[in-house]
Amino acid sequence: MTIEHLDSGVILSQAVVHGDTVYLCGLTATDCGLDVAGQTKEVLAKIDDRLAKCGSDKSQLLNATIYLTDIKLKPAMNEVWKVWLGDLNRPARACIGGVELEPDVLVEIVVIAAK
Secondary structure, three states: OOEEEEEEOOOOEEEEEEOOEEEEOOEOOOOOOOOHHHHHHHHHHHHHHHHHHOOOOHHHEEEEEEEEOOHHHHHHHHHHHHHHHOOOOOOEEEEEOOOOOOOOOOEEEEEEEEO
16 A cells, blocks of 8 residues: 655655555644634644545544643633534544643644555
8 A cells, every 4th residue: 555745844744645645744723823713624624625625624633633732721622623523523622721732822623545
């Protein structure tokens, strides 16, 4: 079975496709001046884009891991998450708070999806 690395850099690939499974790297917002809701919206748009490039979409999500700098941000992040998923089935998910991220980054999301 082949392994395809997309948008590889010096330290990571933005996505890896192995068979019918897509693994995305941890994604953060570009505009770190936004609050957690704004950053989450931006990250989810990046996820939509990267999954599309890999022949998948959010309806195929298997797993998500969400890192927050403060667990108190979880309710605001969850509101954006629920709107983004709409009526789709929910993936298995973990949300971890109290994580030290890059300066001004409030949320980082990693997902795995089927093709």
